[in-house]
Amino acid sequence: MAGFLDRAKEQAQSALAQGKQKVDEVQQQRAGNDLLRQLGAAYYAERRGSGSDQATQDALSALEAHIATHGDGFLRG
DSSP, X not given: OHHHHHHHHHHHHHHHHHHHHHHHHHHHHHHHHHHHHHHHHHHHHHHHXXXXXXXXXXXXXXXXXXXXXXXXXXXXX
């Protein structure tokens, strides 16, 4: 009986870890999408004359930092 409970506990912990990993992946993807959207908005504002090159560069730097840390999987959509 103890062996069965140990296996059940291990399976539950494994499932919990997989669920947490999936949540982290989704959060990273959302963050990447938000940064990409911010870059697009900064570029659009710059082209329309209401934004600055610095804002576009800052948005690009933030996006590149995210990609360096988490990868570019969110770009494949």
